[in-house]
Amino acid sequence: MSPAIRIEExxxxxxxxxxxxxxxxxxxxxxxxxxxxxxxxxxxxxxAGKTTTLKLLMQLIYPTSGRAEILxxxxxxxxxxxxxxxxxxxxxxxxxxxxxxxxxxxxELFGYKGADRRKRVDTxxxxxxxxxxxxxxxxxxxxxxxxxxxxxxxxxxxxxxxxLDEPMSGLDPLGRRDVRSLILELRDQGRTVFFSSHIxxxxxxxxxxxxxxAGGRLAASGTLTDILAFQxxxxxxxxxxxxxxxxxxxxxxxxxxTEISPGRYALELSLxxxxxxxxxxxxxxxxxxxxxxxxxxxxxxxxxxxVAEMGTGARAPMAGDDHASH
Amino acid sequence: MxxxxxxxxxxxxxxxxxxxxxxxxxFAVLLIASSYxxxxxxxxxxxxxxxxxxxxxxxxxxxxxxxxxGIGLVSKEVERRSIYALLSKPVSRxxxxxxxxxxxxxxxxxxxxxxTVALYIILAYMVWTEPPTIRAGWDAPxxxxxxxxxxxxxxxxxxLVTAIALFFSTFSSPIxxxxxxxxxxxxxxxxxxxKNFDRVVDSKAAAYLARGLYHVLPDLSAFDVKxxxxxxxxxxxxxxxxxxxxGVAYVTALLLLATFIFSRRDFK
Numbered sequence: 001m002s003p004a005i006r007i008e009e010x011x012x013x014x015x016x017x018x019x020x021x022x023x024x025x026x027x028x029x030x031x032x033x034x035x036x037x038x039x040x041x042x043x044x045x046x047x048a049g050k051t052t053t054l055k056l057l058m059q060l061i062y063p064t065s066g067r068a069e070i071l072x073x074x075x076x077x078x079x080x081x082x083x084x085x086x087x088x089x090x091x092x093x094x095x096x097x098x099x100x101x102x103x104x105x106x107x108e109l110f111g112y113k114g115a116d117r118r119k120r121v122d123t124x125x126x127x128x129x130x131x132x133x134x135x136x137x138x139x140x141x142x143x144x145x146x147x148x149x150x151x152x153x154x155x156x157x158x159x160x161x162x163x164l165d166e167p168m169s170g171l172d173p174l175g176r177r178d179v180r181s182l183i184l185e186l187r188d189q190g191r192t193v194f195f196s197s198h199i200x201x202x203x204x205x206x207x208x209x210x211x212x213x214a215g216g217r218l219a220a221s222g223t224l225t226d227i228l229a230f231q232x233x234x235x236x237x238x239x240x241x242x243x244x245x246x247x248x249x250x251x252x253x254x255x256x257x258t259e260i261s262p263g264r265y266a267l268e269l270s271l272x273x274x275x276x277x278x279x280x281x282x283x284x285x286x287x288x289x290x291x292x293x294x295x296x297x298x299x300x301x302x303x304x305x306x307v308a309e310m311g312t313g314a315r316a317p318m319a320g321d322d323h324a325s326h
Numbered sequence: 327m328x329x330x331x332x333x334x335x336x337x338x339x340x341x342x343x344x345x346x347x348x349x350x351x352x353f354a355v356l357l358i359a360s361s362y363x364x365x366x367x368x369x370x371x372x373x374x375x376x377x378x379x380x381x382x383x384x385x386x387x388x389x390x391x392x393x394x395x396g397i398g399l400v401s402k403e404v405e406r407r408s409i410y411a412l413l414s415k416p417v418s419r420x421x422x423x424x425x426x427x428x429x430x431x432x433x434x435x436x437x438x439x440x441x442t443v444a445l446y447i448i449l450a451y452m453v454w455t456e457p458p459t460i461r462a463g464w465d466a467p468x469x470x471x472x473x474x475x476x477x478x479x480x481x482x483x484x485x486l487v488t489a490i491a492l493f494f495s496t497f498s499s500p501i502x503x504x505x506x507x508x509x510x511x512x513x514x515x516x517x518x519x520x521k522n523f524d525r526v527v528d529s530k531a532a533a534y535l536a537r538g539l540y541h542v543l544p545d546l547s548a549f550d551v552k553x554x555x556x557x558x559x560x561x562x563x564x565x566x567x568x569x570x571x572x573g574v575a576y577v578t579a580l581l582l583l584a585t586f587i588f589s590r591r592d593f594k
Contacts, residue, residue: 014592014594055410055593058410058413058414059413060409060410060413060414060592060593061592061593061594062590062592078416078417078418079416081414081415081416082416084414085414086410086411086414087411088407088410088411088414090407091407091410091411092406092407092408092410093408093411094336094340094408095406096339096340096343096344097336097339097343101339105332105335105336106411106412106415108328108332109328109329109332109415109416109417110415110416111328150411153411154411163414
């Protein structure tokens with residue numbers, strides 16, 4: 001099966017500076033294959049090159065070198081755009097239009113007419129939770145509501161491949177949950193979702209595979225478990241009803257103890273310390289388990305480590321530089 | 327075609343929501359007030375002055391719309407980033423440029439039509455109120471249909487100015503686009519002088535430069551037949567057709583150039 005998205009050696013340089021223009025590499029020889037029907041997380045800190053990649057895929061900018069295909073067609077193919085959806089980062093639309101009018105306008109571009117168009121617009125607005133506000137001009141919308149409208153317009157044409165640039169941005173916890181379940185729903189329908197985020201939790205909840213970008217270059221790619229498993233550096237055990245005597249008994253095996261409230265403690269265990277034995281001791285003494293979680297580096301830590309390992313600082317060298325050391 | 331039409335309709339809707347039609351109210355008030363005042367001051371010449379004023383106002387109001395909306399047509403989309411979502415739809419950059427242009431031309435067409443109707447209503451009122459003895463002294467009938475010839479060329483000129491504004495807006499800031507478009511408009515009206523520049527300067531280089539500019543810049547004075555129609559002088563259909571063809575050819579060249587530049591732009 002051919003990939004839904006194929007990115008080969010994609011590179012983008014910008015000229016920066018006013019008088020003496022010098023090149024700046026925003027994306028350096030990115031190569032990725034995204035399979036049909038998968039939710040693929042495109043992760044990286046701010047400025048890593050995620051939005052640049054998405055803009056290249058939407059042909060909002062042109063690559064310096066390399067190529068990309070979506071659904072087997074070059075990214076410049078207009079007909080292919082009937083089969084994809086795109087949510088830009090911090091989307092902005094025509095603020096003089098109502099949500100209904102905006103979606104109606106975009107639906108028209110996909111060939112929806114009359115009653116079909118109205119029905120499609122209504123369905124999508126309902127799906128993203130925009131009710132009576134649909135008849136308000138977008139200038140009166142909050143950031144979170146604009147984000148919801150942005151998601152609706154990305155799904156207007158029932159796309160096979162959906163590109164979401166920071167889809168959780170500006171959303172409240174309820175909105176984030178809605179978007180997560182929407183992405184999973186799209187996955188269950190067999191659609192491909194390629195979404196960028198700098199929040200690891202989003203990727204953990206949704207993706208099987210991810211790519212991590214740092215300084216314009218691919219720092220890691222693969223299944224999330226593979227690339228982050230080795231980053232687990234301990235366990236966090238949260239217990240309630242812990243008596244001072246029991247605490248004193250287990251303390252030598254605990255790396256760090258934090259009292260959350262009287263009788264409730266967060267215990268940090270090192271990775272080589274099996275949590276089940278301490279857990280058994282504590283529960284036998286009447287303590288109650290609240291949670292047990294692996295302690296991981298944050299995604300930011302992971303980026304920093306990877307960038308340092310790559311040995312070239314935060315930004316990729318320019319074309320013509322020696323790449324042999326990578 | 328569908329994409330061009332949808333983009334054009336959206337531009338028209340934007341201009342309505344941005345209260346562009348308010349200029350029509352101003353136009354009507356200006357004409358009514360002027361006809362009343364001029365009627366008090368002059369005898370026999372008032373209808374000619376109203377024709378002059380009506381045509382000039384149609385041209386100036388249209389010019390403001392062409393320049394001030396035209397310069398924002400593309401740059402505003404890029405600035406507010408609404409272009410990101412739009413260009414991810416099945417819309418080519420050429421269709422986007424054509425749609426934007428068509429939308430503003432549609433706005434201008436509605437504007438010029440309403441102004442024309444308003445002008446004819448005022449003129450019909452003047453014909454109705456003036457005594458036959460005064461009407462007999464007029465160079466041309468009060469509600470002279472030949473005014474439409476001047477209005478037609480004003481409209482083609484506005485189409486051309488819009489294309490110039492759009493062209494500049496594909497690669498420069500709104501302020502610079504406005505200045506350049508206005509500059510083109512002014513120079514375009516004095517373009518005929520460039521043709522004979524060698525008669526007033528000794529420098530051959532300056533004369534060649536002027537001649538070159540004459541060929542490159544639009545000759546906007548060709549679109550101005552206001553004086554002729556107001557005084558009842560002939561303006562042939564052949565002249566209208568050739569001038570309109572010149573305008574359309576210029577517009578086409580500008581749109582092709584605008585599309586060429588816009589198609590290569592990165593939206594950072």
